[in-house]
Amino acid sequence: MTIRERLQLLFSKKNSQSELKALSNVNLTISKGETFGIVGRNGSGKSTLLNIIMESIRPDKGGIVKTKGKMIRLALGMGIDPNLTARENIYVNGSVIGLSFKRIGEKFDQIITFAGLEGFVDTPVKFFSKGMKQRLLFSIAMHVETEIILLDEFFGGVGDQDFKRKSDEAFKKVIMEGRTIIIVSHSLPIIAKYCKRVAWIHHGRVRSLGPAETVLKSYRNHFKKTKTK
Amino acid sequence: MIKEILNQISEKLPENNRFERIWKIAQVDFKKRYYNDRLGLFWAFLNPVMQVLVYWAVFTFLMKRVSEDIPNFGLFLFSALICWMFFKEVSKKSMKVLKQKKYLIENIKVDKIDLFLSNGISSLIGFCFNIFAYAVVALILFNTSFSLNLLYLPILICNLFLMGMGFGMILSTIYIYARDIDHLLDIFFLLVMWTSGVFFPAERVIEFWRPMFYINPFLGIFKNIRAVLVYDSTINIQIMSLNFSVGLLVFILGIHVVNKYTHKALEYL
Numbered sequence: 001m002t003i004r005e006r007l008q009l010l011f012s013k014k015n016s017q018s019e020l021k022a023l024s025n026v027n028l029t030i031s032k033g034e035t036f037g038i039v040g041r042n043g044s045g046k047s048t049l050l051n052i053i054m055e056s057i058r059p060d061k062g063g064i065v066k067t068k069g070k071m072i073r074l075a076l077g078m079g080i081d082p083n084l085t086a087r088e089n090i091y092v093n094g095s096v097i098g099l100s101f102k103r104i105g106e107k108f109d110q111i112i113t114f115a116g117l118e119g120f121v122d123t124p125v126k127f128f129s130k131g132m133k134q135r136l137l138f139s140i141a142m143h144v145e146t147e148i149i150l151l152d153e154f155f156g157g158v159g160d161q162d163f164k165r166k167s168d169e170a171f172k173k174v175i176m177e178g179r180t181i182i183i184v185s186h187s188l189p190i191i192a193k194y195c196k197r198v199a200w201i202h203h204g205r206v207r208s209l210g211p212a213e214t215v216l217k218s219y220r221n222h223f224k225k226t227k228t229k
Numbered sequence: 230m231i232k233e234i235l236n237q238i239s240e241k242l243p244e245n246n247r248f249e250r251i252w253k254i255a256q257v258d259f260k261k262r263y264y265n266d267r268l269g270l271f272w273a274f275l276n277p278v279m280q281v282l283v284y285w286a287v288f289t290f291l292m293k294r295v296s297e298d299i300p301n302f303g304l305f306l307f308s309a310l311i312c313w314m315f316f317k318e319v320s321k322k323s324m325k326v327l328k329q330k331k332y333l334i335e336n337i338k339v340d341k342i343d344l345f346l347s348n349g350i351s352s353l354i355g356f357c358f359n360i361f362a363y364a365v366v367a368l369i370l371f372n373t374s375f376s377l378n379l380l381y382l383p384i385l386i387c388n389l390f391l392m393g394m395g396f397g398m399i400l401s402t403i404y405i406y407a408r409d410i411d412h413l414l415d416i417f418f419l420l421v422m423w424t425s426g427v428f429f430p431a432e433r434v435i436e437f438w439r440p441m442f443y444i445n446p447f448l449g450i451f452k453n454i455r456a457v458l459v460y461d462s463t464i465n466i467q468i469m470s471l472n473f474s475v476g477l478l479v480f481i482l483g484i485h486v487v488n489k490y491t492h493k494a495l496e497y498l
Contacts, residue, residue, distance in 0.1 A: 003407045003409050003410070004409060051335075054338060056495050057492065057493075057495050057496060058493075073336045074336075075335075078332055079337070083261050084261065088257050088260075091253055091257075092253055092257060093333075093337065095249050095253050096250055096339050097337055100246050100249060101249050
């Protein structure tokens with residue numbers, strides 16, 4: 001908001017913007033090594049929840065977030081500065097996550113080969129295709145030692161068939177390594193495939209929480225009902 | 230060449246992740262600013278030199294009275310002007326750091342202060358080039374001699390850095406809630422610049438307006454910087470310590486404000 005807008009608000013009759021409560025009363029405990037899914041319709045507060053978990057947004061009331069370990073969030077078109085080269089992006093991301101240069105140097109080749117960007121190490125990312133960017137970010141997250149990975153609508157169309165297979169393998173390996181993964185997705189098959197527990201967020205509240213099958217079933221039923229209405 | 234020097238410094242840093250991180254972001258930032266076009270670093274030199282030339286021409290030819298009996302007026306102007314530009318750059322760029330680095334804040338848990346620090350350091354690298362350009366001009370054109378007084382220079386630069394960082398952090402917090410602060414800011418900067426004695430000493434002004442100058446912390450800083458860089462005379466320790474405490478205070482205030490009020494940054498920016 002700008003000062004001008006604030007002044008306008010001050011002098012106009014309808015003096016309060018209606019505020020939307022994005023989330024309220026959300027209590028979640030996600031344990032280490034768990035793969036946790038979050039589903040919900042557009043605008044239900046899923047991304048806000050991730051922001052709060054990341055502590056990049058502080059909740060207005062209560063809301064204590066306790067996380068242990070390094071975290072990275074994967075979302076389309078985020079996390080990468082288009083003006084920097086692939087190498088610089090890897091170093092910036094890696095060191096912000098908490099790795100030393102030495103450690104990043106050791107992982108560097110793996111990250112590049114996995115993403116299939118061998119010829120483009122020193123090319124600014126703005127010249128990359130969407131798929132290449134996504135592969136780069138995914139590859140960083142898979143190889144850098146983060147304890148917690150948040151996937152925000154990241155799946156679906158990540159690269160070509162070959163990369164899909166590779167990423168699936170890498171992802172399974174990461175799960176096996178005992179890293180905590182939180183998946184937000186509209187694609188229920190993916191949630192069903194990876195997640196044991198799922199939370200369904202509806203209008204900013206946890207509508208149901210439990211084993212993947214039951215939650216997804218009621219979520220699907222809810223959709224069917226709204227359709228028939 | 231400069232790229233290599235910067236890279237070498239990063240290899241020599243102690244293996245502390247925080248240092249490395251701040252340095253890396255600063256380095257990348259600096260590179261982004263100057264290497265993206267062909268002339269590159271040349272701009273970093275050219276901009277301050279051109280500005281100095283313009284002001285110098287104005288005050289020596291058009292308004293002769295101002296520069297009369299100020300010895301080495303060119304250096305008098307040059308030294309203070311690059312310092313002022315450094316302060317302005319640090320604070321103006323800090324203001325938009327959170328917006329610029331949103332891509333990191335959203336994705337990785339990062340200490341915001343680190344982002345500000347690396348932003349300041351990237352400006353500091355540019356400032357070092359300006360100081361270098363100054364030294365070349367001073368030595369070749371003006372035959373200035375430097376002495377051990379030069380040891381005070383890092384303290385004075387640090388003082389400027391603290392002021393710029395602190396002020397910038399406060400600005401960036403305001404920027405979240407009122408984005409058109411941008412327009413007001415330029416006017417504020419003009420006011421501070423003209424009362425900071427960049428162009429003429431405070432004694433030149435009619436008495437009524439002098440207090441405006443004396444409350445401006447830059448007056449003292451520039452005076453001391455000139456003592457070191459232009460006239461090779463002893464500096465006023467009292468003023469220096471006073472200014473340094475002001476700088477430190479602003480810096481601490483900035484950190485406090487950022488930690489307390491920027492949690493809405495992602496929603497509003």
